[in-house]
Amino acid sequence: MALQPAHEDKEAKKDPQSGAGSSMQLFTWEDIGLCTGQGHPQQKQWLVIDRKVYDIGHFYQQHPGGAQIISHYAGQDATDAFTAFHANNALVRKYMSSLLIGELAQDQTSMEPSKNKLLVEDFRELRATIERMGLLNPNGLFFFLIFLQILLLEAASWITLWYFGTSLLPFLISAVLLTTSLTQAGFLQHDLGHLSVFRKPKWNQVVHMFVIGQLMGLSASWWKLTHDQHHAKPNCICKDPDLSMHSTLFTLGKVPSVELGMKKKKFMPCNHQHKYFFVSEYRYFPKEYEYFSGLCRHRISDCLVFVCLHRVLESIWFILLFFMSHIPMNIDYDKNLDWFSTQLQATCNVDQSLFNDWFTGHQNFQMEHHLFPTMPRYNCWKVASLVKSLCAKHSIEYQCKPLLTAFADITQSLWILTQGK
Known part of the structure; x- marks a missing residue:
């Protein structure tokens, strides 16, 4: 028109x-x-x-x-x-x-004439339905148990070293326990950053600064500013900062790959990106830290106790979760699509199970999380069937994979880009 x-x-x-x-x-x-x-x-x-x-x-x-x-x-x-x-x-x-x-x-x-008006109206009705069902309201008990799990895992890590000594087996067990604790803390800070733990945004912000600062040694403001941009325009070149952070090590998406090829800039190490992606550092530390004590605490444990082993394991854990949900998906410049289409073309889900829910911090429901970023993560499975129905109505693919398949798709998608396909 x-x-x-x-x-x-x-x-x-x-x-x-x-x-x-x-x-x-x-x-x-x-x-x-x-x-x-x-x-x-x-x-x-x-x-x-x-x-x-x-x-x-x-x-x-x-x-x-x-x-x-x-x-x-x-x-x-x-x-x-x-x-x-x-x-x-x-x-x-x-x-x-x-x-x-x-x-x-x-x-x-x-809305802009280029958008699918019926799809936009249906999505807004879906959101209204979810609000009426109370699925955006947080449950304090769930997140209290998550926080308790984090503390117990870290305590078990230090007790293992104290009681059994620093021989190889206790060392490895302790490193795995601490890695799990920090990864679960990462999931909790993610919940807090999305304002999905407490009803009052201020409480989310205050506790978020504590969890990410004291438990993880990172900056809450840096994380919030970059992560919200990712949610606003996921997989959009020049707008999603997660793509920019990995651009020096990876060629992500067919469009950037073609552009680099035309500029004759296809060089090492990107030609081997499918071989080393899982050991790339997920954490890009900001220049400023909100909690110096939290930073010092983690640097001491890194250098004196685990020689960064738990940081390496934690990075691999996070890189797998981020890459499996986004890297095999469409990566392109902003096409100004409607919200529903923007999120679903850039994300995919992983099958639900008790282990998958725990291992991914419910990030296996990436599509529902991106559509409703403030919704508590334990409600994502309740919304999944509604989102799937809306996809079917408008002939939009609803991608859901087994966990191991999602991991394999990372390697395959990065390898295909190295072949220029």
Whole structure:
């Protein structure tokens, strides 16, 4: 459908930022696209939420969630992303009034004409159903038991060394126990970072800083800023920071592989990426740390006790989980698809079982997690059948694999890229 100009309404055409006029200014999708981009002479970046048009050109640098994540949606309909990331939408909207410059004209669709309107409407109805079922509400007991598991595993690790000494077998057992403890702590901080443990966002933020800082020796703000960008535009080149972090060691996706080939930049070690991916360092440490004591604690244990063995094992664990869910999937530049399609083309699931749920921290339900990032992880399986039904209705592939197959697909997908296929 061709874009039509906005209605020529004198009242509507008055500048809403100056306070003149009683009606909102009306815009077309073409207007929004033309007045978007950091290179725009007036620093305009417009986006749409529930048909309202907001100019974030002077705000994105102050955005609490980070400048990049909100800029990724400049010129686009950010309604579903806004709903997914904000636990209290009503409260956030109160602070958005100063950014409001108008709304879509009546002859404009509620979303870009390129999007599948029926799919978007069905997904929004699905989210409303999930909210009515209470599946976005956290259960404190579950996460208390997870935290208790973390403490007991770490205590068992140190007790093993203290009681049995530092001979090879106790050393290895202790390293495995500590690796498991830290990995489960990684899953817990992931839950806290997504505001899915406590009902109040502030409690999630405070406990998140403790878990990731004291138990893992990392920065909560660094993790939050990068991980939310990943969720906003997963597997989107130049927008998903997880792709950028691995770009020096891997050629990820057919599009980047072709581009490097055209530039004649296909060189070692990427030609052998399928052989070494599992020992690549998953953790890219930031320059600043929020908890110096947590950092010192882990550096001491790394150097004096386990000589980084548990960090190596932990990295392999995390790299397998991240790669199996994303690397075999579509990797491309942002095509401005609807939220449902954006998430499902970049993620896949792993079969449910008690072991798989525990081993992956429920990240085996990656599609449901990406669609509803604030939903407590133990509810993902309840939503899976609903998501699968919506996929079937709109002829979208719902990918779910056995765990070992998912691991094998990592190697296969990376090997195919080295062959230029």
